[in-house]
Amino acid sequence: MARDARGSAAVALIRLHNPPVNALSLTVLQALEDGLKRADADPSVKAVMIYGENGKFSAGADIRGFSSVRGHGLGLGHLVSLIEQSKKPVVAAIEGVALGGGLEVALGCHYRVAHVKARLGLPEVTIGLLPGGEGTQRLPRLIGVPAALDLITTGRHIPATEALKLGLVDEVVEENTVEAAICLANRVIDQPLGPRRLSLKPVPKLPNMEAFLNGAFAKLKKQARGFLAPELCLQAVRAATQLPFAQGVRRERELFAVLLSSGQARALQYAFFAERAVQKWTTPRGASWRSAAPQPIRKAAVIGLGTMGRGIVTSLVKANIPVVALEQNLEYLNTGRKAVMLLLEREAMKMEQGTQTLGFHDPARLQFTVDFDVLWDVDLVIEAVFENMALKKEIFQKLSKICKPGAFLCTNTSALNIDEIAAATSHPQQVIGTHFFSPAHVMRLVEIIYGHHTSPVAIATAMQLAKALKKVGVVVGNCFGFVGNRMMFPYVQQAVFLLEEGSRPEAVDQVLEDFGFKIGPFRMSDLAGLDVGWRSRKGQGLTGPSLPAGTPARQRHGQRYSPLPDLLCEQGRFGQKTGRGWYQYEKAGGRTAKPDPWLHNFLAQYRDTHRIKTRSIDQEEILERCLFPLINEGFKILAEGIASGPEHLDVIYINGYGWPRHKGGPMFYASTVGLPRVLAKLQKYSVAHPDVPELQPSALLKKLVALGSPPLKDWVSCLSQPSNKL
Numbered sequence: 175m176a177r178d179a180r181g182s183a184a185v186a187l188i189r190l191h192n193p194p195v196n197a198l199s200l201t202v203l204q205a206l207e208d209g210l211k212r213a214d215a216d217p218s219v220k221a222v223m224i225y226g227e228n229g230k231f232s233a234g235a236d237i238r239g240f241s242s243v244r245g246h247g248l249g250l251g252h253l254v255s256l257i258e259q260s261k262k263p264v265v266a267a268i269e270g271v272a273l274g275g276g277l278e279v280a281l282g283c284h285y286r287v288a289h290v291k292a293r294l295g296l297p298e299v300t301i302g303l304l305p306g307g308e309g310t311q312r313l314p315r316l317i318g319v320p321a322a323l324d325l326i327t328t329g330r331h332i333p334a335t336e337a338l339k340l341g342l343v344d345e346v347v348e349e350n351t352v353e354a355a356i357c358l359a360n361r362v363i364d365q366p367l368g369p370r371r372l373s374l375k376p377v378p379k380l381p382n383m384e385a386f387l388n389g390a391f392a393k394l395k396k397q398a399r400g401f402l403a404p405e406l407c408l409q410a411v412r413a414a415t416q417l418p419f420a421q422g423v424r425r426e427r428e429l430f431a432v433l434l435s436s437g438q439a440r441a442l443q444y445a446f447f448a449e450r451a452v453q454k455w456t457t458p459r460g461a462s463w464r465s466a467a468p469q470p471i472r473k474a475a476v477i478g479l480g481t482m483g484r485g486i487v488t489s490l491v492k493a494n495i496p497v498v499a500l501e502q503n504l505e506y507l508n509t510g511r512k513a514v515m516l517l518l519e520r521e522a523m524k525m526e527q528g529t530q531t532l533g534f535h536d537p538a539r540l541q542f543t544v545d546f547d548v549l550w551d552v553d554l555v556i557e558a559v560f561e562n563m564a565l566k567k568e569i570f571q572k573l574s575k576i577c578k579p580g581a582f583l584c585t586n587t588s589a590l591n592i593d594e595i596a597a598a599t600s601h602p603q604q605v606i607g608t609h610f611f612s613p614a615h616v617m618r619l620v621e622i623i624y625g626h627h628t629s630p631v632a633i634a635t636a637m638q639l640a641k642a643l644k645k646v647g648v649v650v651g652n653c654f655g656f657v658g659n660r661m662m663f664p665y666v667q668q669a670v671f672l673l674e675e676g677s678r679p680e681a682v683d684q685v686l687e688d689f690g691f692k693i694g695p696f697r698m699s700d701l702a703g704l705d706v707g708w709r710s711r712k713g714q715g716l717t718g719p720s721l722p723a724g725t726p727a728r729q730r731h732g733q734r735y736s737p738l739p740d741l742l743c744e745q746g747r748f749g750q751k752t753g754r755g756w757y758q759y760e761k762a763g764g765r766t767a768k769p770d771p772w773l774h775n776f777l778a779q780y781r782d783t784h785r786i787k788t789r790s791i792d793q794e795e796i797l798e799r800c801l802f803p804l805i806n807e808g809f810k811i812l813a814e815g816i817a818s819g820p821e822h823l824d825v826i827y828i829n830g831y832g833w834p835r836h837k838g839g840p841m842f843y844a845s846t847v848g849l850p851r852v853l854a855k856l857q858k859y860s861v862a863h864p865d866v867p868e869l870q871p872s873a874l875l876k877k878l879v880a881l882g883s884p885p886l887k888d889w890v891s892c893l894s895q896p897s898n899k900l
C-alpha cells in the first residue's frame with residue numbers, strides 16, 4: 175500500500191500486481207483484503223484507490239485456479255462486500271481491462287473512473303460460468319435489468335464510453351486515470367457512502383419485469399443449443415429482481431457451483447487456453463514461434479474477388495491494411511468491386527466512426543485492378559482464384575516474377591498441394607497456405623499451412639496477419655484437405671451412408687444440431703452447394719464418364735462409395751441456390767429447409783435398386799457414426815505430425831466448423847466420452863462395414879487406450895518414448 179498526500183488528505187493506493195493480466199488469484203485476493211483492512215484501521219487514511227499494475231485493472235479470477243480452488247467465487251464475493259462496507263470511500267481506477275471478477279471488484283468500490291481506452295465486461299458466460307463475485311446482484315442495481323442481462327448473458331466487452339452512458343462508471347478520462355481517481359477520492363472524502371453502496375440500492379423497476387425476463391429466457395433457450403451458462407446467468411439476474419440482496423447472493427452462489435462443476439465450464443476453459451496455446455506454434459522440423467519474427471505487412475493484394483476474395487479484402491480493409499484487389503477481367507472486377515463495397519458499407523455501419531475509419535473510398539487504401547504489374551510493391555499476396563492447380567501455378571509463376579523477392583505468397587486453396595504450387599515460383603520459402611473460411615470477413619479461423627520449403631518467418635508473418643485480422647491462425651502441415659476438411663470428409667461420408675441404410679437428412683441433421691452444431695451436415699451441404707463437391711469428385715475421377723466401365727455403383731477402388739450426392743447433382747439439385755437439394759426450399763435461393771417427399775421417395779427407390787434393407791437407425795448410432803470417424807481421422811493427423819497437438823484440431827473445429835464450443839472440440843470431446851469407448855464403437859462399426867477404411871481405428875487411438883488413456887495434453891508427447899512408437 176502506498177500513500178498519496180496530495181491536498182490535505184491521504185489516499186491509500188492499492189496496486190493489483192499479478193502479471194500479465196492481474197488475475198485475482200487467492201494470493202491477490204488475500205493481499206487486497208489485507209491492504210483494505212490496513213487502510214481502514216489507519217486514521218490518517220481518508221480514502222482508498224485501487225488500480226492495476228501495467229495499465230490493466232484486472233482480467234478477473236484466475237481461470238487456471240478454478241479446477242483446484244474450492245468456492246473461488248465465494249472468496250471474491252466476500253472481498254467485494256468488504257470493499258463496499260469500507261467506512262472510507264474506495265475508488266477504482268480502471269485502465270486496460272476490468273473483466274469478470276475484476277469488474278466485480280470495481281462494482282464493490284464506491285466510485286469508478288475509467289480510461290477512455292479501457293474495456294469492461296462480465297465474460298464469465300464465455301467460459302461456462304456466471305459472475306460469481308456478487309456481480310449478478312450488483313450490476314442490475316446499478317444499470318438496470320435489460321442492460322445488465324445483456325452484458326452478463328453475452329459476456330461482451332464494452333468500451334469505457336459505453337460504460338459511461340450505461341452509468342457503469344462515473345468518469346471517463348483521456349489522460350492519467352490514476353491521477354483522476356486520486357482527485358475524485360479527495361473530492362468525496364466525508365461524503366455519505368450509503369447511496370454509493372450498490373447492495374443497498376433497489377433494482378430499478380420495469381413495468382413488465384416478468385414478461386421481459388420470460389421473453390429473454392425464451393430467446394436464450396432458442397439460441398443455447400444445450401449451452402447451460404446463459405440460462406443460469408438469467409436465473410441469477412431474475413433472483414436479483416425477486417429477492418433481497420443477501421438471498422440473491424446465496425442464489426448466485428448455488429448457480430455458480432452448478433456451473434463450476436459442469437463439464438461445459440471445463441470444456442470452455444479448455445477452449446480458452448487452447449486458443450492461446452496454438453499461438454505458440456512449432457513444426458516437426460524444429461521451427462517455432464520463438465525462432466522467427468513476423469515481418470510487417472504494409473500493403474497486401476488479393477487475387478480473385480469471388481466468394482472468398484471479397485471477404486478477405488473486407489477483413490484486410492477492416493484491419494487498416496492497404497489492399498490491391500485484382501480480377502481476371504473488367505467484368506469480373508466490376509462485379510467483385512460492387513460486392514466488396516457492399517460488404518464494407520455494411521461493416522462501416524456497424525462501426526462507431528463508420529466509413530471515415532475504414533476509409534475504403536481512398537484508392538491508397540483500397541485499389542481495384544486487372545493489372546498484375548501493380549503488385550510490384552506489396553508485402554503479401556493472398557490468391558483466391560478457382561480451385562484449379564494449373565491456374566494456381568500460372569498465377570504463382572507470375573507473382574514470383576512481378577512481386578519483390580521478400581513478398582509472401584499465400585494461397586487460399588482448400589485442399590491442393592502447397593508444395594506443388596510453391597514449385598512454380600523461384601521463392602518457395604515465401605509460399606504458404608492461408609485457408610480462410612466462408613464468409614471470410616466473419617469466420618474466425620485461418621488454417622496456416624506450411625509446405626516443405628516454407629520459411630519460419632513466413633509462418634510467423636501469416637500468424638501475425640491472422641491476429642491483425644482478429645482471427646485465430648492455426649499452423650498445420652500440408653496434406654490433402656489439410657486438417658479441417660480432412661476430418662470433415664469421413665463425417666459427411668457417414669451421414670450419406672446413414673441415408674443409404676434407412677435414415678433421412680432431417681433425422682441426421684436433428685441429432686447433430688441437438689448435439690450443438692449450428693447446422694447439420696445436410697443443411698450445410700445445401701447451403702454450400704452440392705455442386706462444389708461434385709466438381710471436385712469429378713476432378714478426382716470418382717464420378718462421371720472417367721469411371722472405369724463396370725465399376726459397381728456403390729464401390730470405388732474397392733471401398734464403399736455412395737453416389738447419392740452425385741445423383742442429386744445430376745437432377746440439378748444443388749441445394750439452396752436451385753431451391754432443391756437434400757431438402758426443398760420455397761424458391762431458388764430460399765433459406766427455409768423443408769423435408770422433401772420427393773427425396774424420401776428417391777431414397778426408397780435407391781435402396782430397392784441396390785437391395786439395401788431399410789433399418790431403423792437410432793440417435794446414438796447417428797451421432798457415433800458421424801463423430802467417431804471424424805475423431806479417428808484427428809488421431810491419424812496427430813500421428814502423422816500434421817498438427818502438433820489435439821488443441822489445434824479443437825480450435826479448428828470450434829472456429830471453422832461450428833463445433834459447439836461448450837463441448838470443447840472433437841478431441842476434447844473424445845477425452846470426455848472416454849477413449850476406450852470411442853475405440854470399442856469404431857471396432858464395432860468397422861466390423862459391420864468392412865469396406866469403409868475410415869471406420870478402422872487409428873493406430874494412435876489404439877496405442878493410447880493400451881497406455882491407459884493418458885490425459886489429452888500427453889497424447890502426442892507420449893509417442894516420443896521409443897517403447898510407444900506406432
Ligand code: 3HC
Nearest residue numbers: 195197233234235236237238247274275297305306307450
Ligand atoms: N486467468 C488466468 N490467466 C489469464 C486470464 C485469467 N482470467 N486472462 C488472461 N490470462 C492469461 C492468458 O492465458 C495468457 O497467458 P499466456 O501468455 O500464458 O498464454 C495471458 O494471460 C495473456 O492473455 P491473452 O493472450 O488473452 O492477451 P490479450 O491481450 O489478447 O487479452 C484479455 C487479454 C482481454 C484479458 C483476455 O485474456 C481475456 O479475455 N481474459 C479472460 C477474461 C475472463 O474471462 N475473465 C473472467 C474470469 S472468471 C471470473 O472472474 C469469475 C468470477 O466472476 C468469480
Ligand code: NAI
Nearest residue numbers: 478479480481482501502506558559560561586587588612
Ligand atoms: P469463386 O469461384 O467464387 O471465385 C474465384 C474468383 O477468381 C472469380 O471471381 C474469378 O474471376 C477469379 N479468377 C479466376 N482466374 C483469375 C485470374 N487469372 N486472375 C484473377 N482472378 C481470377 O471461388 P471461391 O469460392 O472464392 O474460392 C476461391 C478459392 O478459395 C478456391 O481455391 C477455393 O477452393 C478456396 N476456398 C473456398 C471456400 C468457399 O467456401 N467457397 C472456402 C475456403 C477456401
